[in-house]
Amino acid sequence: MEIFEYNNFDSPLKVGDDNPHKQKCVFCQNELEVFSINDYWDVDLKQIYNFHQLGKSWCYEEGMDEDMWELDLSRYSCEVYFHHCTKCGWWRIIKDVTVSAKVLQLWQFFYGTVGLLKKLDLHNIDIPINEISKYLLAKYEARFSLHPKLFEDVTGQVFKNLGYDTIVTGYSNDGGIDLILEKEGNQIGVQVKRYKSKIKVDQIRELTGALFLSGIPKGIFITTSDFQSGANKLIQKSANRGLSIELINSERFYDILKLTTESKIDKENIRNKLELVLKNKLHSYNWENPMNSL
Template sequence: MKAWSYKQHINPKIINDFPFNSNCRYCGNKMEIQEIKSYWDITAAEFIKTFEELKFYMRKETGVGDETLNLRPDTLDDESTSLLHCNICSWWRIQKHLSMWAPSQLWDSYFGVSGVLKNLDFTDQSIPIKEIRNYLAARYNHRFHIHPKVFEEVVSSVFKSLGYNNYITAYSNDGGIDVVLERPDKELIGIQIKRYKKSIKVEQIRSFLGALMINNMTKGLFVCTSDFQSGCFPISKSFPIMLINAQSFYEALKEAQQKDNDNAFEFNKSSIPRLYYFDSLHRNSL
């Protein structure tokens, strides 16, 4: 799979997914849907076998009879196979839609697989930034577990995706500037990044302003993983400093992800040997 954070797959039922859900189960984004060639055959016998549990429930709870529940194997129809892909966090689902008639009712069944968000070892600083970005897009509340230096690289990567030239300063001797952005007109913008749970204090903004002046930079961005105390905003308005809190950076991350992940999903059919049954429903009675 070329979905960096979702290299394993499971039955969609395990994560409470369902066929008509077109929003990502992790980040909530509307997923791209495309019809693909089906590499997985589902026989009439398999369709009927998976239907038995629902059939038992329907008879017990609703009292419906054989005219609604006895499927006709000769009417099996392979309707479509679709790939659903989130271009923000790269989660995916493949689903196969089949239908079969009972004497007076048409039933739909869905088979498929879903990607699994794997756990990252945040002590491992060698994990590709692309993989960390996908993980953060899906689990942004885990941002506090990432090493501060790695989070600086994530911020730098996001702004690069948004069209800036940039470089990261030395971690132990950055002079208060963690990342430097270069605009197309060659103007330099200094960024300070704080991976904090507590709100940023006024004194930290003043210190950042001093770092900008020392480095002869006329504009700055202060990026944090929490929020800013109210006193920070008057200073930022008086000087060319943009304050980017946790929510604002998440929006920037999603925008960068859409630029980088658009039409980037590929899958290897051999890595998915089977599809799992995960739902059935009937169409309106005829």
């Protein structure tokens, strides 16, 4: 199940999508995949006319001839596009309506509907990890409410997608190591902290001790916040002694999560998935564009 379900949708403005030209996801800022779909929605010409008339003063301010402003509602065309985020899975439908003016001008109006984020129980450890990963991409501030085990599992999935064999040892008596990564015979011990406050130097020192006792020559410390001053100095000392520690703060972890998370759709069957949406009207973006004169 996706975190943006096709039976959960509303006006674009409800999620802050106020620009139909913007080709990036409003949740994770990923570039949107765009393809055309069939047009199933009637044009509300009266609504278009009334909205257009609200900006009539702009016509005079710009010195535009009134006939270039006045719409000829008998001449219009429509195109409909489906936009999909290949990372968190957010989607939207945009209907682009082009209406001719009485002379020498075209006007563009936009309608649409968008997917709404599903509410998840962030303490339910049985939720699929891929779903949690997408949810964090869309609503990263929710990381502080996430069950610690789920965050460890998400981290394990991230490294698995990077090509590592991953063993999640955390949420038990793990001796300070939550994950063990292995690739080409080399092991890495990972400590994961779902904290709001900055990680102290002593906490990193505890990881170095756990790595030493486990005979693992390299470690990674991942946090949902950041590290206190002195952390880089400590890992430099540790590296000089042959024990390499990499620090990954909240911002960097989000970038890695985005890199390793993928959301796919079946374009051929999107018509069936959108069946409920197609029965409902599209919402106005409250946006119009004057296009080049004919």
